[in-house]
Amino acid sequence: MRKALFLDRDGVINHDPGDYTYSLDEFVILPTVMEALQLAVSKGFELVVVTNQAGISRGLYTKEEVDRIHDFFQSECKKNNVEILEFFYSIHHPDICNSLSRKPAGLWVERACAKYKFDKDASVMIGDRDRDVLCANAAGVRGIQMKQNGDLLEYVKAL
Numbered sequence: 001m002r003k004a005l006f007l008d009r010d011g012v013i014n015h016d017p018g019d020y021t022y023s024l025d026e027f028v029i030l031p032t033v034m035e036a037l038q039l040a041v042s043k044g045f046e047l048v049v050v051t052n053q054a055g056i057s058r059g060l061y062t063k064e065e066v067d068r069i070h071d072f073f074q075s076e077c078k079k080n081n082v083e084i085l086e087f088f089y090s091i092h093h094p095d096i097c098n099s100l101s102r103k104p105a106g107l108w109v110e111r112a113c114a115k116y117k118f119d120k121d122a123s124v125m126i127g128d129r130d131r132d133v134l135c136a137n138a139a140g141v142r143g144i145q146m147k148q149n150g151d152l153l154e155y156v157k158a159l
Contacts, residue, residue, distance in 0.1 A: 001119045001122060002046060002116060002117055002118050002119060003044060003045055003046070003118060003119050003122035003123045003124075004045060004046050004047070004048050004085075004112060004113070004116070004118040004123040004124075004141075005040045005045035005046070005047055005048070005123070005124055005125075005126065005156070005159070006048050006049075006050050006109055006112070006123065006124070006125035006126070006136065006141065007047065007048070007049050007050070007125070007126055007127070007152075008049075008050065008051060008103075008125075008126070008127035008128060008129070008132045009021075009049055009051035009089075010051065010128075011127075011128035011129070011148040011149055012030075012126060012127060012128050012146065012152060013029065013030065013033055013049070013073065013152070014027050014028055014029055014030060014033075014073075015028040015030060015149050016128070016148055016149055020053075020060055020061065021069070022053075022060065022061035022065045022066065022069070023061075023065065023069075024068060024069060024072055027069050027072065027073070029073070029076060030149060030150075030151075030152065031151075032151050032152055032153035032154075033152050033153075034076070034077070034080045034082065035153050036152040036153040036155075036156040037077065037080070037082045037156075038080060038081065038082055039153065039156050039157065040156050040159070041081075041082055043156075043159060045123075045124075045159070046085050046116065046118070047077075047082065047083070047084050047085055048084065048085050048086055048087075048088065048112050048116075049070070049084055049086075049087045049088065049089075050088045050089070050103065050108045050109060050112070050125070050132075050135065051087070051088070051089045051090075052089070052090050052103050052131075053066050053089045053090065053091055054090070054091070057091050063091065066089060070084075070087045074087075085112075085116065086112065086115075088108035088111070088112060089108075090103070090108070103127075103131045103132060103134070103135040104130075104131040104132075104134035104135045104138065105135065105138060106135045106136070106137075106138030106139030106140075106141075107139075108135075109125065109135060109136060109138075109139035109141055110139045113139065113140075113141070120139070120140040120141050123141045123142070124136075124141065124142050124143075124144060124159060125141050125142070125143045125144070126143075126144045126145075126146055126152065126155050126156075127143065127144075127145060127146070128145065128146055128147065128148040128149075128150070129145070129148075130145060132145065133145050
């Protein structure tokens with residue numbers, strides 16, 4: 001049985017300053033994240049990031065800038081013997097277009113579960129907003145809402 005820990009990005013993995021995080025200078029990994037990810041892996045979870053990146057459709061930044069952040073984070077994870085299986089992100093903003101890939105819709109979680117054959121009953125999503133929990137629930141996965149910029153380790157310990 002494969003199980004996933006789906007993670008929102010901004011406010012869960014990195015400090016969310018309240019607006020868009022799109023440059024490496026602004027991307028600050030929260031203090032307990034690596035320890036939390038190591039613990040999750042030791043508990044048998046595979047790690048997947050699911051994030052809305054609507055600033056792309058608003059023209060504030062590019063996919064390349066998002067990919068650069070994800071590549072950096074993946075390299076930091078690997079230094080800590082952790083790997084993110086995949087990063088799924090929606091580029092859409094509801095003022096510009098509707099998309100099922102944007103949370104609170106559960107498309108990316110559904111696709112990851114199908115692609116990697118994750119057991120939905122054993123999988124969990126942790127996010128810092130209600131839309132993250134709604135996304136998880138829409139895909140049939142348990143959702144947990146943590147405090148924005150909080151202690152991810154606290155939540156992973158409880159899994």
